[in-house]
Amino acid sequence: MTRSMKVPGPDHPITIEQSTEHVRVHAGGKLIADTSSPLVLHEAGYPGVYYIPLADVEQGALEKTTSTTYCPYKGEASYYSIIGAEEGTDAVWTYESPYPAVGEIAGHVAFYPDRVEFGTD
Numbered sequence: 001m002t003r004s005m006k007v008p009g010p011d012h013p014i015t016i017e018q019s020t021e022h023v024r025v026h027a028g029g030k031l032i033a034d035t036s037s038p039l040v041l042h043e044a045g046y047p048g049v050y051y052i053p054l055a056d057v058e059q060g061a062l063e064k065t066t067s068t069t070y071c072p073y074k075g076e077a078s079y080y081s082i083i084g085a086e087e088g089t090d091a092v093w094t095y096e097s098p099y100p101a102v103g104e105i106a107g108h109v110a111f112y113p114d115r116v117e118f119g120t121d
Contacts, residue, residue: 028085051108091115
């Protein structure tokens with residue numbers, strides 16, 4: 001099945017910025033991620049989303065699931081669960097091969113904010 005690529009545009013703007021914030025993510029009482037180089041993706045009228053380098057996520061904290069979703073602007077997302085977190089099932093997503101317009105988010109993960117605790121400075 002072939003999907004047409006929808007490039008973000010005036011009707012659905014997407015911007016990606018390199019943040020200068022130090023971001024920590026906790027879940028299940030544990031530190032899950034700690035980074036000084038998060039990206040922030042702003043999409044249309046939605047709140048910004050931190051995309052954290054996978055290299056800055058604690059080894060063994062995540063378990064890949066078989067869940068996937070599709071975004072016409074970013075591509076196919078795959079999911080991870082947070083091991084040992086009460087609401088950790090499919091709490092983390094990534095675009096392993098995002099569309100070129102948002103290619104910067106490859107190698108990064110994002111967390112549902114209602115399932116983790118963010119700390120920044």
